[in-house]
Amino acid sequence: MMKYLAAAKILKKHKPCIDNAVFHLHYRVTFLIFIISGALVTAKEFVGTPIQCIVPKVVPKNVLNTFCYIMATFSVPRHWEKPLGDGVAYAGVGLAEEDDEIVYHAYYQWVPFMLVLQAVLFYMPHYLWKNLEGGIFSTIIAGLDKMTMDENSRHKKHHLLAQYMINHLHMHMNWAIKFFLCEALCLVVVVGNIYFTDHFLGGTFLEYGTEVINFPDMDPETRVDPMTRIFPRVTKCTFRMRMLLSLWHGAHKDN
Secondary structure: OHHHHHHHHHHOOOOOOOOOHHHHHHHHHHHHHHHHHHHHHHHHHHHOOOOOOOOOOOOOHHHHHHHHHHHOEEEOHHHOOOOOOOOEEEOOEEOOOOOOOOEEEOOHHHHHHHHHHHHHHHHHHHHHHHHHHOOHHHHHHOOOOOOOOOHHHHHHHHHHHHHHHHHOOOOOHHHHHHHHHHHHHHHHHHHHHHHHHHHHOOOOOOOHHHHHHHHHHOOOOOOOOHHHHHOOOOOEOOOOOHHHHHHHHHHHHHO
């Protein structure tokens, strides 16, 4: 049984590798991480509940949940450092006055789209290089990557390949330049995604790592957990109920 499996593995269709580890990390590892993350976040929105509001009895729970999720929730920065219980239910969750600074968390509903977009960006250099390469590498090696080739055929192809390399020395500069440009594009995608994510999170991503590292060394009385500030689990939402209450009271009077 094992010998048949080994033979099947040898005879399996094999494609020559036209790129390197940099591309592999981009279009295999990183791409897969973003796709899985996007799928998990999307599944949570359909299977679970992306937001749960504390709802008064006069307001349907699904209405308020949908409203707050679409309109974005917010935090009040002056309540980040206050102890819980002193008019503060959670870090950043307290009474908001007219002149208070407000930080909106409008990115939550866009996270799945953001993850898919990042996955596409990380796959793009490989896709571009695959089209620019045009199968030249496979043509040049002429099947030398196959395990089933007999010795005479392999020797002839080695000779042809060596002769080709001698005759066409320095004639594939454009091909090489395209490859290096695609590699450079990988770096551009990485750096661009860092700043793109920072903009997406409201300018808080670039310093997020250092803030998390320095957090344990800060004064416990005044420090603000960066994870709570940037990715809060409890936030505020303003929902005007005057019209809804008027309709509710009117319906009860008619009854």
